[in-house]
Amino acid sequence: MPLSRDVYAELEQVVGPRHISDKPWILAGVRAAQPSSPMKPPSPEAVLLPGSAAEIQQIVRICNRHGIRYIATISSLIGFAYPSGPGTIILQLKRMNQLVEVNAQDRYAVIEPGVRHGQLRTELMKHGLTYPVAAVGPGGSVLANFACSSGDNHCQHGASRTNRYLLGLEWVTPEGELVRVGSLANDAGWFCADGPGPSLRGIIKGFVGQWSGMGVVTRIAIGLDAWRGPPELPTQGRSPSYRMRLDPACHKTFVFKFPTLEQARDAMIAIGEAEIAQAVLKYFNASAALLATESANEFWELWDSGLFQRELARPLYVFLSAWTHEELEYEECVLRDIIAEFGGADVDERIQRIYSDNMDFYILVGALQRVLRLGGGWAPCKLSGDSIGHMFEVGKAIPEFITPFIEQGRILDAPDNWQIIPLEYGHSAHIELLFLYDRNQPDWGKVPMDFMRASMQADIRNGHHGTMPLRTVAASQAIGALFSNAHMWANRVKDAFDPQRVSNPF
Incomplete structure (x- = not known):
């Protein structure tokens, strides 16, 4: 009303x-x-x-x-x-778009909700600083990815997820109280989050965030890393036909293929144990084809050729970023030994050239909007995290529920269109399955819910931590037992902080 x-x-x-x-x-x-x-x-x-x-x-x-x-x-x-x-x-909240502070000495930045990745990332490079840009494209809100929603990124192997970079923050609770968290609570500045153990950061963000279901975060500070590149990105050409190459003496990209998922998994773990590389990921293949082309016709020509299906069914993408040429040479030698040990090989040179010519894939992911180009429907599922080994077990089980959807023509025939990204040199990992479907088919609106339900039911049957606990009541109740009854705890927290259920209730 x-x-x-x-x-x-x-x-x-x-x-x-x-x-x-x-x-x-x-x-x-x-x-x-x-x-x-x-x-x-x-x-x-x-x-x-x-x-x-x-x-x-x-x-x-x-x-x-x-x-x-x-x-x-x-x-x-x-x-x-x-x-x-x-x-x-x-x-x-787009009026609240101030980049409040960049503290280069203590390595943090203070931002409001309207600051976008394209704005912050390019400004920080001038200071020799960077942060893990969530893989949402340059137009995404930095604060939303760090404090309110998921924030996985292509470079979290050598860094971490966005929630691990969250420092002091300013928060309007669901009932309207203004709370300052971390060192900010004692007027000591923005540099530090609250202490170890259960905390308000866990209430506000946790693993994936509350999607505005726990009040409004109005300012945050995020931790920053050193940037090994130039103050400005060296781009050539104009969008969508542009290239971005960093200094080859210190930066190099690789894409490898493996005979089995087990070999790709073991190589990913070994690279983390060696503590080399800025980025390592098993990436989508259909999404990669969309990112590599400039029109829907180009995509279908490439996809129908079968190149990406053959070469990128079980890939590892690796990005080396070093301070010196000697450091780069060392990391490449270690990397080559690991790839050889686990039976990997270089992919087709045509694919390798795509990533050598456009290292933005590991920086701002400026071409990410191309995954929307086909004009049909698309949606992600899984989205949870656990050990690398467990995430590969989740991936190996995908055929048991995806095959009927492909055989019935309800989704694109792309059973390998899923990614695993480790973080913190392999201490854990994130999985995401992305499926595409034709909105011209009868009852197309049922496809995403039917597919997500089948994916979740497979995780429940197998005891897999693949499906992220969702905000919808039915889904959270179904999957919650696999996550220590997280849905029950979420409801208790919601009742305590938002008794009237006015903050984006779920």
């Missing part, structure tokens, strides 16, 4: 008339069906653009007084960014 004029006036008093609207043509933009779903989300009652944490506090308190649900969002590229029921308002 629409907001009453009195409630609308209260909200307008907070943000000003320019930054709130319930006009039908404004609301229409946030109730359209996404490409991967036939369902239109319920319309929000209003869209607000707050400009500060103080304004968000006031809005959240008004929502609690009147029982109004709210969702804070930036890019809105996932279904959780849209209302799940009536009586919801959207807090679009």
Whole structure:
């Protein structure tokens, strides 16, 4: 139901008339069906653009007084960014886009929600610094990936997931209290997160984040790493036909293929034990073909040739990034020994050239939007994490549920289109299975839910930690027992912090 004029006036008093609207043509933009779903989300009652944490506090308190649900969002590229029921308002945080501080000495940056990867990454390079850019493309919100949603990245083998880089943060709780976490709580600056063990970081972010289900994070500090490249990326050409090569004396890319998944797994583990390489990953092959082409016709020509299916069924991508040429030579020698020991070989030179010519694959992933090019539906599943060995067990079990969907023509014939990315030199790993389907087929809207359900049921049968515990009640109850009844703990936390269930309830 629409907001009453009195409630609308209260909200307008907070943000000003320019930054709130319930006009039908404004609301229409946030109730359209996404490409991967036939369902239109319920319309929000209003869209607000707050400009500060103080304004968000006031809005959240008004929502609690009147029982109004709210969702804070930036890019809105996932279904959780849209209302799940009536009586919801959207807090679009794009006005809060300050890069507040870059502390090169203590290696941290302080940012607001509207700061994008393309903005922060390029600025930090001027200071000789970097961070693990989530594999969402340059337009993604840094804060959302670090504090509110998943944040796996191509270089986490030599670094880590984004949640491990989260330092001090500023958070408006679901009831409107402003909390400063970590060293910030004692006015000691942004440099340190809260202590070991159970913490507010775990409540706010945990492994994957709360998708605006636990209040609003308004500022964060993230830890930074040293950047081994130049202050500006050396690009040639124009998008989509561009190249980006780093100094070959210190940077080199490789793609290897293996006869079996077990050999690829053991090589990945050995590379981590040797503590070499910035990036190591078993990558998607259909998605790689999309990234390597500039049109849908080019993709189908490449895919129909079978090259990527033959060469990239069981690959390892490796990116070496060193301070000196001598260091690079050493790492390459170690790498070559490991690949030979486990039966690996170089892939076709045509594939290798793609990554040698465009090292952006390991930096900003600027071409990531190409995976959307086919115009059909696509969706990810699995998305969880465990040991490298366990993630490969999950991968080996994919054929048992994916084959019927392929045989029935419901999804693209790409059974190897899944990735495993280790982190922290192999201490754990992340898995993701991405499937593509034709929206022109009958009942196409059932494909993603049917496929995700089959994937989850396979994990339950096999006792695999492959499917990330989801926000939807039925799915979280089904998979929760595999994760120490995480769904029960999540509900207890939700009840404690958000008793009225107004913060993007699930």
